[in-house]
Amino acid sequence: MSLNRLTKRFGEHRGIEDINLQICPGEVFGFLGPNGAGKSTTIRLAVGLTHPTAGSVRALGMDPVRDGARLRRDVGYLPGELALFARLTGKETLERFCRARGLTDTTYRDQLVERFGAELDRPVRMLSKGNRQKLGLVLAFMHRPRLLVLDEPTSGLDPLLQEEFTRLLAESAAAGATVFLSSHDLDEVQRAVQRLAIIRDGTMVTVDSVEGLRARAPRTVELRFANPQDAYGLDHIPGVSLVQVDPGRVTLKVTGPLGPLLKEAARRDVQDMTATPSDLDELFRTFYADGRDDQGADVH
Structure with a gap:
């Protein structure tokens, strides 16, 4: 997946500006920033849910705007604010999405349900945040997509399930999937990713490996x-x-x-x-606080 000078403005307000990223197949890539930094805007552009003001996206060799329907057949997307059918049970939710995707072999789906302990018998409106998130993870991974785009994926999960999620990411990447993981949780990202980018106020601060950032911390x-x-x-x-x-x-x-x-x-x-x-958390706090890179150069 590549983002090239990707820019999105909302009237006079800037969403993101000149975002450039190259993410390889089989890579788990982290996208970090405080709330309101532009992470979710970037993700929505990456999967074609909104159109850029300028710049371009290529995902699995396709343009998300022009080829959106075809692209999303091979994307597993978990939004930051997961909205499901409130009156359907977990089981009914999964069945509806399986039909929409044409997924007839549900073996892997059922394995994911077991791994995360997803609640299938109660209506979604009665589920806790964590139990809704489990359903969201199953929906994102169940068709073994080649591109996974995940926005705050472990929100509401307990530590044991967060570890299980990290294992699932590693398995998906080993099978060749590209993973774009957005989070403001440093611990989650350090466990899972090979490289990461930091965004602040809609602009890129840095792109580096975890090891490279740790050396600079x-x-x-x-x-x-x-x-x-x-x-x-x-x-x-x-x-x-x-x-x-x-x-x-x-x-x-x-x-x-x-x-x-x-x-x-x-x-x-x-x-x-x-x-x-070295404490990466302190390095990130420095980036978030003043928007400058580690050499003192202004990134805006």
């Missing part, structure tokens, strides 16, 4: 020195910022390589060091 380093005065003055090193300093002890945030800090600390007779692993 700030690390917390605490150093203890034999000479109490040696704890002072380390924040002049590029990529090092001060968190707290006391006589003989300093806590620092480090972005980039640790080498320069370690060399300077060794010259000062460091006695002990504790380093906390």
Whole structure:
């Protein structure tokens, strides 16, 4: 799936602008951003539910606007706000969608029902958010689509079912499906994806692998020195910022390589060091807070 300079405006209001993404078959791609960042707008454009103001989408070799009906036969779509027929039971809902898709072999569908413990006997209007979400997942995956477009897919699910969902994603990708996963849940994305993009206020902030972003994320380093005065003055090193300093002890945030800090600390007779692993959550909060990339360049 490719998004090329994709732009959507709502009158004078910008939805998204110049979104460029290339997502490969067999890849689980994460799309992160705070609420209102433009994730759902991008997803609706990707599956042809709304038309772009500018730019283009290619999904499974098709244009979602021109080839929408043909494309959606091979798409599994779970919207962020799942709307189902309130009076139908879960079973009736699944049967109706199977008929609409022409799905006659329901073996895989029934396996998914079992895996997620989907409630089939009660009307949808009586189901909890989590139980409606289970039905939504079955509906999205049951026809083994080549493209899965999932907007906040684990909303309302308990941790065990979130893990089951992660396994299902891995199985689908291994079978060759392309997965476009939108979320504001960092933990969900870290478990599931190979690459991800961050969007803020309708514009792209960065695209990278999870490993690449982790390497760029700030690390917390605490150093203890034999000479109490040696704890002072380390924040002049590029990529090092001060968190707290006391006589003989300093806590620092480090972005980039640790080498320069370690060399300077060794010259000062460091006695002990504790380093906390990189925290992507902090990196994302930085992106969300000021809309700048990790080099300080404005992304708007």
